[in-house]
Amino acid sequence: MRFDGVRRMPVLELGISQLYLSEEKLARVRTWLSPDTAALCQPLPVHDFGNGRYTLTDGHSRAFAAFSMGISELPVLYDEDEIIVKEPGPTLYREDIRWCEWFGLSTVADLSQRILSAADYEQRWVERCERSFHLLTKTTKQERTALQKLGKCLFLYGASPDLKILYFEDARGSLWTYSQGILTQETER
DSSP: OOOOSEEEEEGGGSBOOOSOEEHHHHHHHHHHOOTTTGGGSOOEEEEEOSSSSEEESSOHHHHHHHHHTTOOEEEEEEOOOHHHHSTTHHHHHHHHHHHHHHTTOOSGGGGTTOEEOHHHHIIIIIHHHHHHHHHHHHSOHHHHHHHHGGGTTSEEEEEOTTSSSEEEEOTTOOEEEEETTEEEEOOOO
16 A cells, blocks of 8 residues: 655554653654644654554654644655565564554554653663564564463563563553563562
8 A cells, every 4th residue: 555755644544553652752742743833744654564554653752742732634654764664674563563453552542541751661662662673583473472372361572682581461561571481470660
């Protein structure tokens, strides 16, 4: 579903590839974004990762801020950056989309209760992406299927760089680790 040039799209038709928003980033966007400036802002990058939907590859804060201000459409541009179209990019983004589905998130509107402080955003989102990168680039799909079983009904999302620690999450968002045969719920920092 590739398209050329910039087009305007309804904000709530765009898929998401992020579980959380940074309160700090959102505050910065809200200093300059308004219904009057929305049409002039840089287009949001979107890509179809095979599910027939244009998914944001960046700009979740801008899209959420626009939505929360009642702005219904924003300019978008089809994202064909190398980091998006060459491996492991597509695999990582498909995993992000799968996470969103796991938590029942499909549009930026669903992120309204998932806005975190800068420190929590670093822990819950940035560290999660790093852990996912290790898992997805150092294991095969078959290995991940086997590793998923170690977490019983939890959701495997990442690993340490040496794959000695596996990271899981439950449906409530509680984090768990699996190391040396022991599954442990992480305590809040």
